[in-house]
Amino acid sequence: MRATIARRVGFPNFPGLYRKNNVPAWQRLHQTHDGVRQWDKGPRAKYMLYPYYASLTLGTAASLYMMFRMVLGKRTWI
Numbered sequence: 001m002r003a004t005i006a007r008r009v010g011f012p013n014f015p016g017l018y019r020k021n022n023v024p025a026w027q028r029l030h031q032t033h034d035g036v037r038q039w040d041k042g043p044r045a046k047y048m049l050y051p052y053y054a055s056l057t058l059g060t061a062a063s064l065y066m067m068f069r070m071v072l073g074k075r076t077w078i
Helices: 002-009 023-030 045-071
Strands: none
Touching: none
């Protein structure tokens, strides 16, 4: 009822104003005790975490590689 009156009066149409409330569904997803870590839950978690893990591993490996090379007296990558 309120949405119809607001549209007739000519209020601006904000994109998320009258959409479905997804908070209970997200709470159900994140508050279940299923043994999965909090950051591993959700539909897009793998798309965000695996590139992060890869960049963390590669950055650490590159830093260690250059540290050992500098200990040996070589200051270049090659």
